[in-house]
Amino acid sequence: MKKLINSPDxxxxxxxxxxxxxxxxxxxxxxxxMFVTRKDAPRAGKVALISGGGTGHEPMHAGFVGMGxxxxxxxxxxxTSPTPDQMIxxxxxxxxxxxxxxxxxxxxGDVMNFEMAAEMASGPVETVLxxxxxxxxxxxxSQGRRGVAATVIVExxxxxxxxxxxxxxxLKALGDAVNAASGTMGVALTSCTVPAAGLPTFTxxxxxxxxxxxxxxxxxxxxxxxxxxxAIAEEIVGAIVDDVKLASGEEVLLLVNGMxxxxxxxxxxxxxxxxxxxxxxxxxxxxxxVGNYCTxxxxxxASITLTRLDAERxxxxxxxxxxxxxxxx
Amino acid sequence: MKKLINSPDxxxxxxxxxxxxxxxxxxxxxxxxMFVTRKDAPRAGKVALISGGGTGHEPMHAGFVGMGxxxxxxxxxxxTSPTPDQMIxxxxxxxxxxxxxxxxxxxxGDVMNFEMAAEMASGPVETVLxxxxxxxxxxxxSQGRRGVAATVIVExxxxxxxxxxxxxxxLKALGDAVNAASGTMGVALTSCTVPAAGLPTFTxxxxxxxxxxxxxxxxxxxxxxxxxxxAIAEEIVGAIVDDVKLASGEEVLLLVNGMxxxxxxxxxxxxxxxxxxxxxxxxxxxxxxVGNYCTxxxxxxASITLTRLDAERxxxxxxxxxxxxxxxx
Numbered sequence: 001m002k003k004l005i006n007s008p009d010x011x012x013x014x015x016x017x018x019x020x021x022x023x024x025x026x027x028x029x030x031x032x033x034m035f036v037t038r039k040d041a042p043r044a045g046k047v048a049l050i051s052g053g054g055t056g057h058e059p060m061h062a063g064f065v066g067m068g069x070x071x072x073x074x075x076x077x078x079x080t081s082p083t084p085d086q087m088i089x090x091x092x093x094x095x096x097x098x099x100x101x102x103x104x105x106x107x108x109g110d111v112m113n114f115e116m117a118a119e120m121a122s123g124p125v126e127t128v129l130x131x132x133x134x135x136x137x138x139x140x141x142s143q144g145r146r147g148v149a150a151t152v153i154v155e156x157x158x159x160x161x162x163x164x165x166x167x168x169x170x171l172k173a174l175g176d177a178v179n180a181a182s183g184t185m186g187v188a189l190t191s192c193t194v195p196a197a198g199l200p201t202f203t204x205x206x207x208x209x210x211x212x213x214x215x216x217x218x219x220x221x222x223x224x225x226x227x228x229x230x231a232i233a234e235e236i237v238g239a240i241v242d243d244v245k246l247a248s249g250e251e252v253l254l255l256v257n258g259m260x261x262x263x264x265x266x267x268x269x270x271x272x273x274x275x276x277x278x279x280x281x282x283x284x285x286x287x288x289x290v291g292n293y294c295t296x297x298x299x300x301x302a303s304i305t306l307t308r309l310d311a312e313r314x315x316x317x318x319x320x321x322x323x324x325x326x327x328x329x
Numbered sequence: 330m331k332k333l334i335n336s337p338d339x340x341x342x343x344x345x346x347x348x349x350x351x352x353x354x355x356x357x358x359x360x361x362x363m364f365v366t367r368k369d370a371p372r373a374g375k376v377a378l379i380s381g382g383g384t385g386h387e388p389m390h391a392g393f394v395g396m397g398x399x400x401x402x403x404x405x406x407x408x409t410s411p412t413p414d415q416m417i418x419x420x421x422x423x424x425x426x427x428x429x430x431x432x433x434x435x436x437x438g439d440v441m442n443f444e445m446a447a448e449m450a451s452g453p454v455e456t457v458l459x460x461x462x463x464x465x466x467x468x469x470x471s472q473g474r475r476g477v478a479a480t481v482i483v484e485x486x487x488x489x490x491x492x493x494x495x496x497x498x499x500l501k502a503l504g505d506a507v508n509a510a511s512g513t514m515g516v517a518l519t520s521c522t523v524p525a526a527g528l529p530t531f532t533x534x535x536x537x538x539x540x541x542x543x544x545x546x547x548x549x550x551x552x553x554x555x556x557x558x559x560a561i562a563e564e565i566v567g568a569i570v571d572d573v574k575l576a577s578g579e580e581v582l583l584l585v586n587g588m589x590x591x592x593x594x595x596x597x598x599x600x601x602x603x604x605x606x607x608x609x610x611x612x613x614x615x616x617x618x619v620g621n622y623c624t625x626x627x628x629x630x631a632s633i634t635l636t637r638l639d640a641e642r643x644x645x646x647x648x649x650x651x652x653x654x655x656x657x658x
Contacts, residue, residue, distance in 0.1 A: 002518040002519070002533075002535070002536075002538065002555055002629070003518070003591075003595055004516070004518070004558050004561065004591055004595040004596070004598070004599050004630070004631055005557070005558050005595055005598055006557045006558050006559055006598070006602070007557075011594065011595070011598055012594075014558075014597075014598040014601045014602070015594050015595070015597040015598040015601065016597070017601045018596075018597035018598055018599075018600035018601035018604070018619070019597045019619075021600070021601070021604060021614075021617065022597065022600060022617040022618075022619050055594060056592070056594060058592060058593035058594050058597075059593060063593075078594075187333070189331040189332070189333070190331070204331075206331070207331075209331065226331055228334070228335045228336075229333050229334050229335050229343075230335055232333065260590075260592050261589075261590045261627055261629075262332075262333055262627060263385070263387060263589050263624060263626045263627050264387035264388060264392075264621075264624075265340065265341075265344050265384060265385060265387050265407075265626070266332055266333040266334055266340070266344070267333070267347075268343075268344040268345070268347035268348045268351065268387075269333070269334055269335070269340055269343040269344040269347055270333050270347075271347035271350070271351060272343045272344065272346045272347035272350070273335070273343070275347070275350060285350075288350065288351040289351075290347065290348075290351050292593075292621075295592060295593075297592045297594070298590050298591060298592050298629060300331065300590075300627060301333070302333055327656050327657055328656055
């Protein structure tokens with residue numbers, strides 16, 4: 001294993017310390033227990049948004065903490081759920097008295113630990129569970145579909161609504177609706193290597209890729225011979241259009257998300273292919289995002305996400321945001 | 330070779346088309362000849378800043394086109410200089426009548442082609458040549474030092490000064506000064522694969538890395554056994570401090586730049602190590618940047634850059650910018 005680290009044991013703390021130093025204008029980093037909060041938390045009267053999950057998907061979620069998005073993020077060890085004590089400490093740090101909304105990707109460990117933390121909270125807590133992955137109905141890491149890159153979109157849109165003063169029930173409903181309006185599927189060209197494991201999670205032959213890969217290297221739909229960008233886009237966009245029931249004439253957000261080891265050069269090329277297919281289905285792409293947002297360490301590959309937009313969601317997407325990974329408006 | 334592409338022959342045009350669609354609010358993309366301009370160019374009375382070079386280093390340079398940074402970028406084929414006709418077309422598209430400043434990384438092909446284009450320009454043209462790479466004094470791709478990640482910092486600072494109305498001579502002097510105040514060195518853990526070549530540019534053993542790597546995979550100082558993040562930071566920061574003659578008490582910008590295939594988790598950890606070493610030399614880090622800015626396709630590795638700051642450079646770094654890769658202020 002070759003990585004730019006000192007040791008797998010110290011990597012997470014050192015990386016978080018670096019993150020906190022670089023983005024000291026936006027976040028506070030707490031190392032014991034580990035959680036990241038927006039600098040100006042708690043915000044009195046605002047519903048606090050908290051997410052989290054295993055490390056290795058950066059910039060998700062710590063890179064999304066800040067004005068207009070998350071109030072706190074709880075990073076676990078690599079590909080390992082954070083623990084309830086981290087979540088409880090984060091809740092206490094950002095609770096503004098208007099309730100707490102947890103945004104949780106659908107993985108067994110995350111779901112269980114966030115549930116435990118929610119039960120121990122003193123105030124009202126709601127949870128939005130993201131499960132946008134079209135690849136598999138059941139996975140090795142989850143009951144039901146996995147939560148993947150649409151989580152980024154849910155966190156942006158719900159974060160903007162919370163910033164505008166939305167109440168807990170309406171934010172929970174909005175998050176559920178955006179999740180239901182979204183579908184994602186990804187491909188892997190190479191495996192990643194979990195630092196503490198030291199070996200690739202899986203192997204692919206030189207002419208093989210995995211269609212429907214999970215963001216921890218979990219199996220997808222099938223192993224296939226390498227496909228062109230256009231063929232990949234056709235299969236993935238088609239699957240999402242069918243499942244989310246996107247109809248000709250509808251407006252969508254198109255996200256092409258890198259898994260970590262694929263250059264922007266390829267991601268923009270894949271976007272071009274995906275946009276062509278989406279337009280072929282009669283969709284109008286009114287918002288776009290291309291880059292590495294929901295990653296799987298250094299895995300080569302990408303996912304494509306489509307989210308049905310409407311006027312409210314579009315305005316919330318465009319609303320001001322100030323985090324390490326997103327800054328606009 | 331496994332890449333998310335249709336064909337090496339169409340990759341650049343498809344990727345630029347995707348880039349243009351995603352960032353249609355910021356840039357115009359011209360495909361024949363290939364160049365990218367800021368949406369509101371030409372700006373009458375403003376010195377136009379143009380950069381360019383081989384593709385494969387994204388987001389550099391097209392991702393830096395926009396308000397507060399570049400007026401145009403000319404992308405060549407992968408790791409290949411753009412041609413003078415691209416540069417001339419870009420110059421004509423963005424010339425605001427106040428002169429043109431070319432920012433050119435020191436590689437033989439880029440230098441020759443930008444010189445030819447400058448000679449054919451009708452108005453005044455100056456050139457800032459970046460050569461911040463501490464690794465080697467002469468390289469396989471350049472006479473003298475190579476231009477690498479400090480180019481990002483030069484383009485941001487000079488871009489802000491141009492936006493404020495600086496004249497051609499003062500911008501040229503500022504660019505030269507920022508380049509001279511900067512040093513960079515990088516390491517590679519893996520090679521990248523140029524799409525048209527189909528095979529890795531070089532090979533490294535499972536326990537080996539290249540210290541002083543070039544951004545096209547050119548050799549650096551030496552092949553060594555894998556080093557820890559702290560040992561890498563100590564060697565690189567030490568070399569820069571010596572060469573740039575950074576003295577205790579001085580203020581610096583610290584950039585930890587990913588080569589494309591190294592996750593943010595590791596880059597922030599390397600930042601933590603580099604910051605520790607810089608502080609050990611008595612330096613005060615007043616500005617920071619961590620991410621993939623001057624890349625080498627999917628190469629695993631990173632570079633560290635230090636730039637001496639002063640009040641003017643700091644204010645220009647902080648000045649508003651609206652490009653695909655940078656958005657603040």
